[in-house]
Amino acid sequence: MTTHESPTPAVATESTGVAHHPSHPAPNPSDAHGSVYDALLGGDPSHWAFGTDFEDPLAGVDTTIPQGVGGEDLGVYCLMLADDALIASHRLSEWSSNAPDLEDDIALSNIALDLLGQARLLLARAAAAHPALVPALPAGSPVPPEDALAFFRDDRAFRNVRLVETPNGDFAQTVVKLLLFSTARLALLERLRGSRDHVLAAVAAKGVKEVAYHRDYAARWFVTLAGGTEESRRRLVAGLDRMWPLRAELTTAHAVERRLAEAGVGVDPSTTEAEVDVVLDQVLAVAGLDRPERSPMTAVDGRLGRDGMHTEALSRILGEMQVVARAHPTGRW
Amino acid sequence: MPPALLSPHSPAGVDARRDAAYAVARTVRDPELPVLTLEDLGVLRDVTIDADGGVSVAITPTYSGCPAMATMRDDLERALREEGFDRVTVRVVLSPPWSTDWITPAGRAALAAYGISPPGPAPRRAAGPVPLTLGPVHRVARCPTCGSTRTSLTSEFGATPCKALYRCERCLEPFEHVKEI
Ligand SMILES: [Zn+2]
Numbered sequence: 001m002t003t004h005e006s007p008t009p010a011v012a013t014e015s016t017g018v019a020h021h022p023s024h025p026a027p028n029p030s031d032a033h034g035s036v037y038d039a040l041l042g043g044d045p046s047h048w049a050f051g052t053d054f055e056d057p058l059a060g061v062d063t064t065i066p067q068g069v070g071g072e073d074l075g076v077y078c079l080m081l082a083d084d085a086l087i088a089s090h091r092l093s094e095w096s097s098n099a100p101d102l103e104d105d106i107a108l109s110n111i112a113l114d115l116l117g118q119a120r121l122l123l124a125r126a127a128a129a130h131p132a133l134v135p136a137l138p139a140g141s142p143v144p145p146e147d148a149l150a151f152f153r154d155d156r157a158f159r160n161v162r163l164v165e166t167p168n169g170d171f172a173q174t175v176v177k178l179l180l181f182s183t184a185r186l187a188l189l190e191r192l193r194g195s196r197d198h199v200l201a202a203v204a205a206k207g208v209k210e211v212a213y214h215r216d217y218a219a220r221w222f223v224t225l226a227g228g229t230e231e232s233r234r235r236l237v238a239g240l241d242r243m244w245p246l247r248a249e250l251t252t253a254h255a256v257e258r259r260l261a262e263a264g265v266g267v268d269p270s271t272t273e274a275e276v277d278v279v280l281d282q283v284l285a286v287a288g289l290d291r292p293e294r295s296p297m298t299a300v301d302g303r304l305g306r307d308g309m310h311t312e313a314l315s316r317i318l319g320e321m322q323v324v325a326r327a328h329p330t331g332r333w
Numbered sequence: 334m335p336p337a338l339l340s341p342h343s344p345a346g347v348d349a350r351r352d353a354a355y356a357v358a359r360t361v362r363d364p365e366l367p368v369l370t371l372e373d374l375g376v377l378r379d380v381t382i383d384a385d386g387g388v389s390v391a392i393t394p395t396y397s398g399c400p401a402m403a404t405m406r407d408d409l410e411r412a413l414r415e416e417g418f419d420r421v422t423v424r425v426v427l428s429p430p431w432s433t434d435w436i437t438p439a440g441r442a443a444l445a446a447y448g449i450s451p452p453g454p455a456p457r458r459a460a461g462p463v464p465l466t467l468g469p470v471h472r473v474a475r476c477p478t479c480g481s482t483r484t485s486l487t488s489e490f491g492a493t494p495c496k497a498l499y500r501c502e503r504c505l506e507p508f509e510h511v512k513e514i
Contacts, residue, residue: 057402060391060424103498107490114494117398121427186463202427206397209430209514212463213489219467275462286467 075130082122083160089115151325173239179218184250187272226287248296375435387420476501
């Protein structure tokens with residue numbers, strides 16, 4: 001089973017200081033007396049495999065591109081779903097060791113790990129569908145395609161909606177953001193289970209089970225904070241007000257999404273809007289809150305997150321998430 | 334004809350070889366919950382003999398972010414190699430997605446004996462959207478220490494993605510419950 005509590009990007013980030021200031025001396029392989037590191041340095045690669053696996057996560061899975069779609073379209077579509085999960089995961093992992101209590105620290109880390117797993121499969125799918133999407137790395141680099149996509153793309157190549165990149169704010173704002181995101185993602189994944197692409201259908205079927213727990217978690221906290229103290233309600237309302245303008249983008253279709261939907265491979269997110277609204281209205285009603293009267297965050301030159309147009313928050317996330325990988329493009333971990 | 338003389342390429346030989354490989358694979362334990370074998374956990378999906386005589390093992394992740402897949406693969410390869418199967422391929426199957434319903438009766442008994450409350454039946458959902466659950470979670474989680482079912486949910490997320498945190502109202506011990514998916 002799975003116990004890794006810090007998703008990989010957080011581990012990579014948090015280890016930056018450690019990597020440059022090792023607290024233990026490096027083992028000396030020529031030491032005739034041997035050392036405690038001998039077991040690690042032995043020929044058994046499984047010691048290193050725990051959580052540092054660089055193998056293809058789709059090993060043995062049929063990655064044939066379904067008829068009627070282009071490889072590039074399918075690859076870009078997978079990036080959209082992957083980047084939503086990857087950036088949401090990274091933001092949630094920022095709560096590790098910072099959440100209001102231990103249970104929620106663990107819950108948010110678990111949700112981040114689920115999303116990171118979805119992102120990894122989808123990035124690998126994107127790379128298999130259209131290898132030209134994967135940034136070129138120096139010859140001999142051991143970085144697998146899904147990591148190259150996560151750590152070596154610039155902000156404008158990211159296709160996530162802007163909601164997921166927004167700063168966490170306080171716990172209430174994170175709850176609002178997670179509710180909006182997981183409600184839309186669950187509705188989308190439910191439909192994507194019928195994809196003609198075997199990988200997307202499988203990732204969606206697995207993801208539905210996971211995201212259903214994420215949405216319940218966020219919705220319960222939403223209601224709890226609304227009915228808690230005056231302060232918790234005030235913070236929730238403020239978070240709702242800040243996040244609401246970013247909601248529309250979740251159910252706005254990009255041309256690639258529309259083409260993939262027409263081909264029976266993707267889902268047009270605008271077709272989920274009514275269902276998403278029903279769920280959000282249900283939560284708002286139990287919480288005794290109205291929809292904020294805030295208009296959607298505007299596009300920039302007609303471009304949204306799906307087009308690679310982001311807020312500056314994404315650049316800051318990537319700066320932190322990518323710095324170690326980019327400093328060592330041929331590094332082995 | 335004694336099994337040792339069967340050609341590994343004859344149908345009966347392939348079956349015997351497959352059974353022998355399965356008998357090894359089924360003993361490999363989950364790296365993070367060694368009280369369960371991969372078979373008990375329902376992660377071991379298939380063992381077959383390839384046309385070239387190599388062993389092909391199919392495993393499926395419990396959750397999308399399962400970080401133990403590589404360790405499972407290495408443990409399977411090593412166990413099979415030690416028993417003389419020198420060509421081993423471990424494949425990942427993503428579909429159908431893992432369900433706690435696949436945890437075997439032996440696995441459930443092992444979990445309970447280890448102090449972890451085993452899962453109830455996975456939710457059977459009718460067609461249509463997944464319903465939102467705002468109220469309390471309805472499930473029977475039996476305290477592995479005292480056997481009481483007077484238990485309360487602390488959190489739907491535990492030390493691993495597959496477990497929820499509970500507390501026994503009778504003996505007050507905290508415990509983990511494998512949550513149904
Ligand atoms: Zn008890």
